[in-house]
Amino acid sequence: MTRKRIKGLAYVCLIGIIILISRLAQIQLIDTEHFSKENINLLEASVRQRTKQVVIDNGRGKFYDKHGTPLTTEPRSVLILFPFLKEMDWNVEKVAEVIGYSPEQLLEQIKEAKDPVVFHDNGPVVLKDWQVEQINSLEIPGVFAVTKQFERPHQFASQLIGITGENAIELKNRYPDQNYSDQTVMGITGLEKSFDPFLIQDEQTKLVYHVDGRGGPLFGLDVKYIHPSNPFYPIKIITTLDFHIQKQLEIIADHYEMEKGGIVLLDIESNSIIANVSRPKIDEQAPYKNGGLINYMLKPQFPGSIFKTVIAAISIDYKRNSPSRTFDCSKTIHGEVDEVFDHGILTFRDSFAVSCNQTFATMAEEIAAIDPHLIESYAERFGLIDQVGWEGDVFHFQDFSQLADEERGQIFLSDTERTDPRLVRLVGIGQLNVKLTPLSVANMMASIARGGELYSVRAVSSIEYQNGTNFFSFPMDRGKRAVSPYTAEKLRQLLREVVVNPKGTARALQDLPYEVAGKTGTAETGKFVADREEQLVNKWFAGFFPFTDPKYALVVVQLDAKKETTSPISITKDIVNFLYAYDHN
Missing domain, CATH: 3.40.710.10 (DD-peptidase/beta-lactamase superfamily)
Known part of the structure; x- marks a missing residue:
């Protein structure tokens, strides 16, 4: 009787090990890009867990008015500071001098930061071209002056242009032959929806560094600048709108409530x-x-x-x-x-x-x-x-x-x-x-x-x-x-x-x-x-x-x-x- 019990227990253990191995194989080999009912991309999730990044441009095409004025985003030259700076000795005085702020103000913004921060003062501090050039010439690891795309704080013609969002299921239905990331942004309404096949993002422009389990730099202070290799994208949609007229007509509509x-x-x-x-x-x-x-x-x-x-x-x-x-x-x-x-x-x-x-x-x-x-x-x-x-x-x-x-x-x-x-x-x-x-x-x-x-x-x-x-x-x-x-x-x-x-x-x-x-x-x-x-x-x-x-x-x-x-x-x-x-x- 004892031998039968031991034998039965061994079978149970063997079945459990087989189930565990199968599960690990499913996670690491089979369903790496479509795990569970939510279709989670485990590879992307793993990369996100091991990296810290700041997206400079999400790679999606953008809208412009008839004169070339950006309608949905504004490019601004800004200072980006990485959190590992608080653990190192860097020329904060010189950076502060170039941008016209005190060293204490720069250090304060990264004091509790766990992710890269855009230096701000009631909004992102916009740099002039000469400031960008001087900051980058210092070649300080973790200090970058870049042109980053920001969403306009007040969107105009918003219903005509429409909105975007993430929807992995709809993304697969709309583009069944493409292998887009589940985090890919797609057009939901308006021109964003109509022109989505042209606008849909290819690669993001971003600053990235890898971190260990405690959030520290994994490969030293090596921050990578990742930029799409295709110079033709993202696409630009030139609308027939006139930004200044659109803005004023919205002001008039709001004036009359x-x-x-x-x-x-x-x-x-x-x-x-x-x-x-x-x-x-x-x-x-x-x-x-x-x-x-x-x-x-x-x-x-x-x-x-x-x-x-x-x-x-x-x-x-x-x-x-x-x-x-x-x-x-x-x-x-x-x-x-x-x-x-x-x-x-x-x-x-x-x-x-x-x-x-x-x-x-x-x-x-x-x-x-x-x-x-x-x-x-x-x-x-x-x-x-x-x-x-x-x-x-x-x-x-x-x-x-x-x-x-x-x-x-x-x-x-x-x-x-x-x-x-x-x-x-x-x-x-x-x-x-x-x-x-x-x-x-x-x-x-x-x-x-x-x-x-x-x-x-x-x-x-x-x-x-x-x-x-x-x-x-x-x-x-x-x-x-x-x-x-x-x-x-x-x-x-x-x-x-x-x-x-x-x-x-x-x-x-x-x-x-x-x-x-x-x-x-x-x-x-x-x-x-x-x-x-x-x-x-x-x-x-x-x-x-x-x-x-x-x-x-x-x-x-x-x-x-x-x-x-x-x-x-x-x-x-x-x-x-x-x-x-x-x-x-």
């Missing part, structure tokens, strides 16, 4: 985004909170009277806008006495200026009687239904889209809506289920300003190698004609009338240094102020300027706004005044 909504500004000639403001802002601590990640300029919204521009275009083409024809603008769209707006009997031109609902509800009903698909057809011609961001083939990427987050607009949701006169009348004034993205509306205004030509919208003009040579240029896509030059000119005059007419809804814009043309809109959203019967609305202004030689197309929209919320007209005035000063500086 814009809670939800945004601003989109297009360059009419190139049909490119100069600025994209979306509110609420991204909360850096909780980016998914309160919709801060959403770029509302790319999301469909109720347009209200902005949509009357489309109805006007059809009315012109189908000759429903006779100068002698008048409309009773003292009535609502259903023929009842309008207790809010009593404009009396107006012509088509004046109806557009004061935004008479009765006129355009009537026009929409007449148009639908001609062809129930006509309204939708013209909306499509203006690019209001389809995505308007640049799409095309980029090398082996077919149907590459610059604006991956852009959504489509909508006009009708059913045949009933197309054929029921009462519902069609609501569509005619931009209500019911009509939803348009602010970007597509700005694009429509640019098309009208250009004489009826519809282009796709660019947010990026080119991709460049690190050395500045061109990798790929995104051509302007002239697309197709939305309306004839004649119709476009008639629409231009109508949009100008909104500003210059004594009763025009945008008459407050008539004394600006740039002559403005445009359309206002107020749309019911079906949402209400908490504990009140007041309905929230979308407040719009969409237009272009200067009128005689159009340069900019602009949309300002306040979403889910209360009655007392600042009018987009006030915001537009500040934008136009700024742009005039900016252009004539």
Whole structure:
């Protein structure tokens, strides 16, 4: 019996040893790069445990504005001190003299440090070129003056550019044929997501040294400078944004305490985004909170009277806008006495200026009687239904889209809506289920300003190698004609009338240094102020300027706004005044 027990115990021990050896083999030989359900890379973890490093550049491509100004990061020349300096005698007095600080201040910052530190004083201390040269000429181990990439403390156009993050599972799904590290940063939203295949990091630029179990230098004081061997990377994405304009428009939005909504500004000639403001802002601590990640300029919204521009275009083409024809603008769209707006009997031109609902509800009903698909057809011609961001083939990427987050607009949701006169009348004034993205509306205004030509919208003009040579240029896509030059000119005059007419809804814009043309809109959203019967609305202004030689197309929209919320007209005035000063500086 005793021998059987000993034999059994031996088998148990043998099985345990086999299991242990198998486990060690799994850890050290088999699953070294994909250990456990979390796919932990044990090799990388081991290296990280045995090294101390400071990343100078994470190797991911970066965004620049049209003039070459960095948008997401700022290169700064800084002093980096390694923690082993506190254990050695080094020329701290000379380093302190060069940077203009006391030796005590330098020693204090590495006193308790376990990792390399960037010398700071209410932020990183930025060095001049001569300081960098003098510090590095001292050749002190553990003391380096380098140009390090820092994230901008205040990100601009953050929803358009997007955010990055680490997600090992999604990384494998997105790039199944690549062997990227689990710590590789990838684009989650915006242009970061669209251009991720070009931006994804290759090698980091960093200062590294190996440590023993107590954190001391393992191979003496040998700090290695690791730099990618490929001089063409990381890639540079040259956007169409103007950093100074983007910054000022964000300041204006914040000045008027814009809670939800945004601003989109297009360059009419190139049909490119100069600025994209979306509110609420991204909360850096909780980016998914309160919709801060959403770029509302790319999301469909109720347009209200902005949509009357489309109805006007059809009315012109189908000759429903006779100068002698008048409309009773003292009535609502259903023929009842309008207790809010009593404009009396107006012509088509004046109806557009004061935004008479009765006129355009009537026009929409007449148009639908001609062809129930006509309204939708013209909306499509203006690019209001389809995505308007640049799409095309980029090398082996077919149907590459610059604006991956852009959504489509909508006009009708059913045949009933197309054929029921009462519902069609609501569509005619931009209500019911009509939803348009602010970007597509700005694009429509640019098309009208250009004489009826519809282009796709660019947010990026080119991709460049690190050395500045061109990798790929995104051509302007002239697309197709939305309306004839004649119709476009008639629409231009109508949009100008909104500003210059004594009763025009945008008459407050008539004394600006740039002559403005445009359309206002107020749309019911079906949402209400908490504990009140007041309905929230979308407040719009969409237009272009200067009128005689159009340069900019602009949309300002306040979403889910209360009655007392600042009018987009006030915001537009500040934008136009700024742009005039900016252009004539």
